Amino acid sequence: MTAALEVRGLKTHFFTRSGAVKAVDGVDLSIERGRVLGLVGESGSGKSVTGLSILGLIDHPGRIVEGSVRLDGQELVGLDRDASRRVRGRRIAMIFQDPMMTLNPVLRVGTQMSMALRAHETVSNAVVRERSLKALGKVGLPAPEQCLAAYPHQLSGGMRQRVAIAIALLHSPSVIVADEPTTALDVSIQAQILQEMQRLGAETGVALVWITHDLAVVSSLAHDIAVMYAGRIVEYGPTADVLAQPRHPYTRGLLDSVPGEAEPGEKLAQIPGSIPALIDLPPGCAFRARCSRATGACETMPEIADIGGRLARCFHPLEAA
Amino acid sequence: MRRDASPFLRFWIEFAENRLALLALGVVILVVGAALMAPLFTPQDPYDIGKLVLGDARRPPGHVGSGGYVHLLGTDAQGRDLWSAILYGLRISIQIGITAGAVAFIVGGSLGAIAAFAGGRTEALIMRFIDLQLSFPAILLALVISAILGQGKWQLTVALVASQYAYFARTAHGAAVAERAKEYIEAALSTPLSSRVVVFRHILPNCMPPLIVVATVQIANAISLEATLSFLGLGLPVTHPSLGTLIANGFQYMMSGRYWISIYPGIALIVLILAVNLVSDQIRDQLNPRLQR
């Protein structure tokens, strides 16, 4: 069965005055319908740029220099503007951290949903209204008619995000890329949105790429997890396996940095050093400078290899516990 | 960690990357330098009435005058060597422009920042007064004050400061209101540091970018305002002609073929103001965070 989304060898570089920033430098992903992939990383990992590249939203001074992104078998990289626009929003959609990146503050929600619908289909007003109400109901908004008539600023942050999700779902896309959609929301609202997304994934069969830095969310939401560091995937596999037995030292370090189960008052096992700047990255494994297991071999970039049921990019992966 | 350069140094490195602005800056430096060192470059002191020979009046460029030297740009109606008069005139214009600009900067900037920090009625009172003043055209204000105070360098400077400080105050107020809300001000207040320290050593320095842009524009404005006032007969006395006076004096001869008496001072004025404006454009673009790529 063709994967809903398949990314191979994706490289997106930004050509700035100070040099080339290799934001994404060789990423391979694959998601089936109805499944959730958690794309995890810290700042500078390239996770957001990966999401934007998949949607074709990379602008000057950046561009996709290499790689392929296949949506239900169709190649998206290299599409001209019109073809790209026919695909974007209809068969693949994006949800951003700030719902105001999707919503226009001076237009009513109903108007915006109508514009989103009409961008890809010719439909009558009645059908527009009916489908909009249905979409708003699907995301669990309590008063869909009132929402349609409201301006974004009249809604709370959680409700705005739900509207953004509803707009993403309007054309029943095969894939939704969500870039930190709950990070800016309160904890209790976050849980509501996550529950909605879980339900929607199961009901509509949409494939979901969930970009986040929050490992806890990924552990409950995602079937598979891909951990990114400095533009590359360093570990990729079923969530439960990767979190229980991380093979890459960075994954393990990240897990240990979360205070969740650590003994209160005890120091956390921190990763020393800081995230490298993406300009002029030294050759070899990007995590080398912060890794306690690094040796001379790490001066060449390790290839991603199958280790015990998942993929890891390391010469000295952690052993199975 | 990037280069350990102060914001000041980084600014100039970036400035140098725009060729046109760099050229304009060069012109400004050249003109200002020549004007400030006028006595070195000129064969004649045009302010010394005793040295003027009426027989040399209204001579065309290239004429060899009674002093024995070539009048590169001709002479004016009183026999002044136009080249000297222009350079000396530039010097006065620049002196007055910069002085007026600097004083207006200090007075207006402080007023705006204090108003923003004080808040409440004080702020409202000060800013309404500033708004009131801004509703009058600067030239009108300068004219009135100049007419009241009479001719002379200091009177002119006061008139210019009075008509320009309001622009600085408004800009400083806007920038200060934005800075006031930022966390580092809250942190400074929570140490606690005194209000005076917070306003003058924290808020005001961070309002510099827009203030500097206003300053460069206002210096150009001051120069042209001064020229206008002198052209109209106010401002500087006839014995110490600035560029405006020179242009005024030569106006009557424009149609009778003795163009040089007005044209050359006019060109000098235009070049100076154009160069200052180009420099201030570049500064403004560079300090505008939204244009950063």
Add this chain to the structure above:
Amino acid sequence: MSAPLLELDAVSRRFSRKISLGDRIAAKLGAPVETREVRAVENVSLSVMKGETLGLVGESGCGKSTLGRIAAGILPPSAGTARLDGKPVMAEDGRHQKLTTRVQTVFQDPFASLNPRKRIGETIGEGPLAHGLIDRAGSRAYVAEQLSRVGLDPSYASRFPHQFSGGQRQRIAIARALAMKPDLLICDEPVASLDVSIQAQVLNLFLDLRRALNLTAIFISHDLGVVRHLSDRVAIMYLGRIVEIGPANEIYAAPKHPYTQALLASVPRLNRHREGRTAFKPIAGELPSPLSPPPGCHFHPRCALATERCRTEPPQLRPLGPMRWAACHLAE
């Protein structure tokens, strides 16, 4: 039992929209004018003992940051007092002047809390110099000492904030606060904007410093895991009121207030033991706006156990055990 270091007594803080001249005229003419008032903090009494870390947890609009600012003496309360060792932290006359340097704050945004035009050495040394803790001659050495204490190279004193990463800037902010030799440190979401791995570094730094300096601290955060890791006692706030307070391990193990229970259940937990995907258990309903909090118990519209009494009568904090209080009519 010794006297608490910080005592907040019936502190309230209201923010009201200023009534403009137009509105006053309209009111005189009989038109209804809404006097919108936000009760950011409502009747909070709290004490912090010397050497303990109190965690203050809640969602947006709960008033934790406002309470932190009142405790720090940078925001005057509308009612009630904040006292450090018995002495008020803020002048009670109209001047709103902070009276003490013994409380210092570490702010949330590492990018905005440092003056971008000052070298960090100046920023750190400014307060101590102004208050006579050090003199000009000794300032360089003092600043160097502060920097090494937070794990930064003393030579960084001549650098500007933009040359540092978020985690380093937060260390500088901590150094600045500690340079004033405070007895009480208020940390307002200090790690919220940091990456997870950097967050761990800053939390560890905080633990080290707390031990070395016997610091008393109030740690404000929305991150339940972080708060649990650092705090001796935890206070949960909801819409301006404290709903539960007690020792950290007890609260997390056996919360008594329905909001606390629901909040702990709704936070996604990082499971490292192959529990697989779990269902999310959110709290029903929207977070009410602080402009119009529900009457009675603020939480009642979202509470499965709400009774008639909850709708009308605001619950007071009731002791449920040693050092343990919850504001709920139904808590045992």
